[in-house]
Amino acid sequence: NTSDIGDHRPGADAAKKFEVRAPLKETGLAKDEIRALSAALGLPTADKPQMPCLSSRIPYGQTVTPEKLAMIEQAEGVLRDAGFREVRVRHHEQPGGALAKIELGQAEMERFLGGDLMASVSARIRDAGFAVVTLDTKGYRRGSLNEGIPEETLANG
The missing domain is CATH 3.30.70 (Alpha-Beta Plaits)
Structure with missing residues (x-):
């Protein structure tokens, strides 16, 4: 997602090297927008705490x-x-x-x-x-x- 752009994330460098796609980032959605969409769809992940690697x-x-x-x-x-x-x-x-x-x-x-x-x-x-x-x-x-x-x-x- 776009909320993480600018953060130092070594894993992102590895993902880029191996051409791993990030669909939520590609859509331009930020974390708060993803949570709002999840809540609107009734998904249980809407209020899930962040769980980075x-x-x-x-x-x-x-x-x-x-x-x-x-x-x-x-x-x-x-x-x-x-x-x-x-x-x-x-x-x-x-x-x-x-x-x-x-x-x-x-x-x-x-x-x-x-x-x-x-x-x-x-x-x-x-x-x-x-x-x-x-x-x-x-x-x-x-x-x-x-x-x-x-x-x-x-x-x-």
Whole structure:
């Protein structure tokens, strides 16, 4: 879709190289228009949260493996099962084991921090294979892995 034009998306470069078509982008529709059309047609996907490729949770330069993707998928499932809608779990390699950096929507952070939820969710994320679980206090930000990378680097892929 056209809402993603201008975003640094390494997968888009690969798709272009292999001539993968993007019909919704080709129509010129933006995300909000796609959601409105989906709602008008009564499709259950009209209110579905965005679900970009799980490899977008792994920082540049780190190897993407099926094991890491499974850990991320399981950890994000834990958060969704707890009722959170806007979630990302970033996978960071570090000495001693993988670190899970949780990003939640600003409106959901207070609920995560209150009561026993944080401890139980963190334990279940550790069960997914993460040695350390952290919460990014800036909350969910689209493209947060691009932060700190020079614009010219992003522009050149």
